Structure formats: C-alpha cells, structure tokens
Amino acid sequence: MSHPHPELSIPGPLPEGGLRVMALGGLGEIGRNMTVFEYDDRLLIVDCGVLFPEEHHPGVDLILPDFDAIRDRLDEVEALVLTHGHEDHIGATPYLLRERGDIPLVGSELTLALLGAKLREHRLRETVHHVVSEGDVLQFGPFELEFVAVNHSIPDALAVAIRTGAGMVLHTGDFKMDQLPLDGRITDLRAFARLGEEGVDLFLTDSTNAEVPGFTTPEADITPVIDRVFNKSEGRLIVACFASHVHRVQQILDAAEAHGRKVAYVGRSMVRNMAIARDLGYLTVPPGLIVDAKELADLAPERQVLISTGSQGEPLSALSRIAQRNHNFVHIEKGDTVVLASSLIPGNENAVFRVINGLTRWGANVVHKGNALVHVSGHASAGELLYCYNIVKPRNVMPVHGEIRHMVANAELARKTGVENVVLAEDGVVVDLVDGVAKVVGKVPCGYVFVDGTTIGDITESSLKDRRILGEEGFISIIVVIDSNTGKIVSGPEIQARGFAEDEATFDTIRQPIIDALEAAVAEGVDDAYQLQQTIRRTVGRWVNRAHRRRPMIIPVVIEA
Ligand SMILES: [Zn+2]
Numbered sequence: 312m313s314h315p316h317p318e319l320s321i322p323g324p325l326p327e328g329g330l331r332v333m334a335l336g337g338l339g340e341i342g343r344n345m346t347v348f349e350y351d352d353r354l355l356i357v358d359c360g361v362l363f364p365e366e367h368h369p370g371v372d373l374i375l376p377d378f379d380a381i382r383d384r385l386d387e388v389e390a391l392v393l394t395h396g397h398e399d400h401i402g403a404t405p406y407l408l409r410e411r412g413d414i415p416l417v418g419s420e421l422t423l424a425l426l427g428a429k430l431r432e433h434r435l436r437e438t439v440h441h442v443v444s445e446g447d448v449l450q451f452g453p454f455e456l457e458f459v460a461v462n463h464s465i466p467d468a469l470a471v472a473i474r475t476g477a478g479m480v481l482h483t484g485d486f487k488m489d490q491l492p493l494d495g496r497i498t499d500l501r502a503f504a505r506l507g508e509e510g511v512d513l514f515l516t517d518s519t520n521a522e523v524p525g526f527t528t529p530e531a532d533i534t535p536v537i538d539r540v541f542n543k544s545e546g547r548l549i550v551a552c553f554a555s556h557v558h559r560v561q562q563i564l565d566a567a568e569a570h571g572r573k574v575a576y577v578g579r580s581m582v583r584n585m586a587i588a589r590d591l592g593y594l595t596v597p598p599g600l601i602v603d604a605k606e607l608a609d610l611a612p613e614r615q616v617l618i619s620t621g622s623q624g625e626p627l628s629a630l631s632r633i634a635q636r637n638h639n640f641v642h643i644e645k646g647d648t649v650v651l652a653s654s655l656i657p658g659n660e661n662a663v664f665r666v667i668n669g670l671t672r673w674g675a676n677v678v679h680k681g682n683a684l685v686h687v688s689g690h691a692s693a694g695e696l697l698y699c700y701n702i703v704k705p706r707n708v709m710p711v712h713g714e715i716r717h718m719v720a721n722a723e724l725a726r727k728t729g730v731e732n733v734v735l736a737e738d739g740v741v742v743d744l745v746d747g748v749a750k751v752v753g754k755v756p757c758g759y760v761f762v763d764g765t766t767i768g769d770i771t772e773s774s775l776k777d778r779r780i781l782g783e784e785g786f787i788s789i790i791v792v793i794d795s796n797t798g799k800i801v802s803g804p805e806i807q808a809r810g811f812a813e814d815e816a817t818f819d820t821i822r823q824p825i826i827d828a829l830e831a832a833v834a835e836g837v838d839d840a841y842q843l844q845q846t847i848r849r850t851v852g853r854w855v856n857r858a859h860r861r862r863p864m865i866i867p868v869v870i871e872a
C-alpha cells in the first residue's frame with residue numbers, strides 16, 4: 312500500500328549543513344521500522360524490521376521496508392543501529408545485508424546476539440559488530456551516537472542520540488517507563504534531561520500507546536496473578552508468550568520453581584532465544600528446572616509447565632497445533648490450564664480466538680489478557696509521553712512507530728506540552744532539519760515489499776488482489792478454439808470453474824451468448840485473440856454479476872488453430 316500524499320514530490324537536494332530524515336517503514340503501521348538519516352552525503356540507518364502479514368495478504372510470509380530510496384547509496388551507509396531485538400526492528404536486516412554485506416551493525420549485547428542467530432539462519436556470515444551499552448559514545452562518519460537505557464518488553468533496549476552539525480536528534484526506540492522493572496533497568500530519564508539541557512533539536516518518539524491514557528501497568532503487577540494461576544491449576548500448565556519476552560519467561564520460571572513444577576520450552580524461536588538470554592545472563596534459570604519436552608511428558612500433569620510460542624495464533628506454531636490436537640507430544644486434556652501471556656496484535660484477533668476456542672473445546676481453562684492481568688504493554692502510555700516531552704523540551708517532535716491514529720495522538724500530546732513544531736510524516740515522507748527547524752520537504756516512493764517463499768519483491772499488490780479474488784470468489788476459465796482463416800469457432804466454449812459452482816449445468820445458459828458475442832465480433836472484423844478474449848470476459852462478467860451476484864476471476868483463452 313502506498314501512502315497518499317499526492318501533493319508531495321521527490322525532494323530537492325539537502326541544503327548544506329542540514330539533516331534529512333526519511334522513514335522507509337514503521338510510520339503508518341506497527342512494524343518494519345526503518346529510519347534513514349542523511350548528513351553531508353553520508354547515511355545512518357536506525358532499525359531494519361519486518362511487518363507481519365495480515366489476512367488480506369494471502370500467502371505472504373513477511374513484509375519488508377522499501378529499500379528503493381537508498382538502494383543506489385548503500386555504500387554511503389556508515390552504520391545500522393538496532394535499538395532492540397524485536398522482529399519489527401531487526402527482522403529485515405538479513406535482507407539489507409544481502410544487498411551490502413559489510414554494513415557495520417551497532418546494538419546492545421542481547422540485540423546483536425538475537426540478530427546473530429537470525430543471520431546464521433539466513434546463512435549470512437557475521438559482519439562488523441559494535442556492541443554498545445548505555446552511556447557509550449561512538450563516532451560513525453559525521454554521526455556521533457550516544458546510547459541511553461530504555462525499558463521495554465525485551466531486555467537491553469536502547470534509545471539513541473545522534474549528534475551532527477545540524478543539531479541533535481533523540482530517537483527513543485520502543486520504550487516505556489516501568490519504575491519497577493524485573494531487572495531494575497529503568498528508562499534513563501536523567502540522561503533524557505541532560506540531553507534536553509544540551510538541546511534536543513528533533514525528538515522521535517514511540518507512538519504505539521499514545522491513545523492510551525495514564526501509565527502502562529508495571530510488569531511486577533503480573534507476578535501475583537501468575538502465582539494465583541499456578542495455585543489454582545491442578546493439571547498441566549501451558550504458558551504462551553512472545554519468544555523474546557525474557558522477563559515474562561523469568562516470571563514463569565520463578566513461579567514454576569516455587570510451585571515444584573518442571574519446565575520445557577516448545578517452539579524453535581523460544582528454545583533458541585531463551586538459550587541466548589540464559590548464556591548472556593539476562594535469564595536466571597534455577598538448576599534442574601528446565602527439562603526437554605519429552606521428559607516433561609513423563610511427569611505427573613501437576614508437575615508440568617510448558618512455555619510455548621504461538622500467542623498470536625500463528626497457524627504453524629506449537630500452540631495452534633496443540634489447540635488442534637495435532638502436536639507430536641503435547642495432548643491437551645481436561646483440567647489443563649493455558650495462559651496467553653501476551654498482547655493481542657491487531658489483525659490477529661480471529662486467529663487467537665480460534666486457538667482459545669480450540670483449547671476450550673478440549674476442556675482446558677484458558678487465561679488471557681481479556682480475563683486476567685497476565686500481560687502488560689511494552690510501550691509508554693500518554694502520561695509517560697507527557698513526562699518525556701516536559702523533561703526533554705525538544706524544539707521539534709516527529710512521532711514514530713504507529714498507525715496514523717497513534718502518531719496523531721502522540722503529536723497532540725507533544726503540542727499540549729508546548730512543543731511548537733510537530734512534524735507528522737508517513738513512510739517515504741522526507742523531513743529536513745535545517746537551522747533548527749524540521750519540516751516536510753517531499754516524499755520518495757515507499758511501497759510494501761513482500762517476501763513470498765523464496766522471492767522478495769516479485770509479488771505485488773496486484774498479485775495479492777488476484778489472490779484475494781481467487782480466495783473469495785473463485786475463478787471461471789473459458790477456452791475457445793477458432794479457425795484462424797474463417798474466424799469460425801472450431802471447438803468450445805469449454806468452461807471450467809473452481810470455487811464458484813460445482814454444477815456443470817450452471818454454465819449451460821452462457822455458452823450460446825459467448826458464441827453469439829464472438830461471432831458478432833468476428834463479423835465486425837475483430838481478429839486478434841486478445842480482443843476476442845476481452846469479448847468473452849465482458850460477456851461472462853456481465854452474466855455472473857447479474858445472474859449470480861459474484862465477481863470471480865475470469866480467464867478467457869482464445870486459441871487460433
Ligand atoms: Zn519493540
């Protein structure tokens with residue numbers, strides 16, 4: 312989907328001493344975050360993530376940011392900064408590295424470890440890595456980067472301050488302001504204040520929860536709820552959460568230990584990520600607590616906990632297969648408890664409710680966000696954003712990370728605190744910071760890039776439209792063989808249909824009108840196969856629309872013999 316800004320055109324050259332900001336994804340959607348900064352003919356990229364397809368993207372595996380705008384300039388990229396290890400921030404990195412393999416990667420220890428595992432899966436060799444932590448200052452070309460600790464739903468997330476000759480940008484990445492996080496690592500508001508004193512010229516802020524009033528509930532409030540669930544459960548416990556939510560997994564491990572249960576991980580990404588988090592010290596695992604899933608199955612149900620992926624109803628995930636009773640060794644039983652300790656990402660509702668219904672049908676007790684406090688968001692609510700604006704006192708604000716409604720709500724918050732210049736930009740819209748003022752100066756083409764099986768970018772919106780029509784309306788094909796000399800029909804019309812009507816007789820009424828229309832066209836001198844096909848398409852199209860109120864895909868084929 313391209314974003315509608317017909318009034319904007321390709322921007323002119325960046326004025327000397329100016330900083331250009333261009334998002335190639337993430338503005339106008341939750342996902343595929345990627346922002347490009349340009350100063351003095353050099354580029355810096357912050358994040359390179361994926362967007363997960365929804366039901367109206369049939370067959371699509373992933374959606375990438377559109378690299379087109381910088382494809383010819385990849386050799387000017389000084390570094391790719393990764394703010395944290397979520398897929399919507401790191402997931403498209405392998406695809407960018409396929410185009411230039413030696414872009415230096417900059418991120419925290421956990422972020423780069425999670426990315427490293429992903430690169431190995433893509434069979435990409437390790438590139439230049441710069442492991443950074445809060446407080447570090449690094450220079451890449453004309454960009455001086457300073458990293459600031461932020462609190463989010465994955466450990467080791469960073470905000471980044473970018474200093475250039477045009478001024479200072481502060482990019483929050485994804486963050487919230489949990490004051491009692493499990494690891495004690497809070498969003499560093501003192502650093503925000505110090506940078507504010509120095510002068511933040513452009514503040515890019517996470518918009519995800521800008522519409523939510525007040526403050527995001529602390530993670531610690533979930534702990535007693537999980538404890539109650541463990542207390543009440545007499546059978547097996549299955550907890551589904553994001554495979555990157557180390558602290559949620561920590562809460563489950565602690566509860567399991569306290570209640571004398573053993574734990575097994577189910578799902579490839581859960582097993583992989585938790586091994587990384589444990590090895591690096593982000594996850595504390597009591598000795599002997601973790602067993603493999605087959606070992607766990609030998610224990611009494613009341614001694615078992617499974618921590619699984621699939622909290623978004625992903626059809627191939629462990630939890631979906633468990634709900635359909637078609638998992639290799641986990642068979643859901645009456646008396647089991649399933650906890651969905653995760654948010655419900657918009658677009659996934661149907662899939663998640665299908666899983667909940669499936670589990671309930673087999674007698675499981677399903678605990679989810681809708682009936683218990685088993686999840687809190689990883690993003691700052693309106694109250695937290697107001698604090699940030701008041702502490703940082705930025706000259707210009709540009710909301711990022713959100714659908715348009717989230718970004719508009721965030722812009723309104725900034726204005727309320729007295730920020731005079733708030734720039735609303737969607738994907739592809741180009742913003743220049745010149746003489747301390749940020750403004751929209753144009754746009755570059757920025758579409759969806761679909762990964763479909765092994766192809767990248769071959770599937771377009773129009774292919775997806777075809778898939779949707781095929782999925783919803785079926786198709787009708789009409790084959791006619793015509794004598795190329797006389798124009799007479801030699802054979803056909805042969806009509807085949809799928810997903811439209813199974814009864815052959817349905818088409819009896821349309822055969823003669825097709826013949827009549829073709830003969831009329833030939834009599835008028837039409838002799839090329841394409842035009843004759845169009846004649847068939849119109850005739851059949853009018854008929855299905857009138858007689859059946861349907862719009863299937865119509866595939867006419869005229870063969871000249
Ligand atoms: Zn995130």
Ligand SMILES: [Zn+2]
Nearest residue numbers: 397399400485
């Ligand atoms: Zn994100």
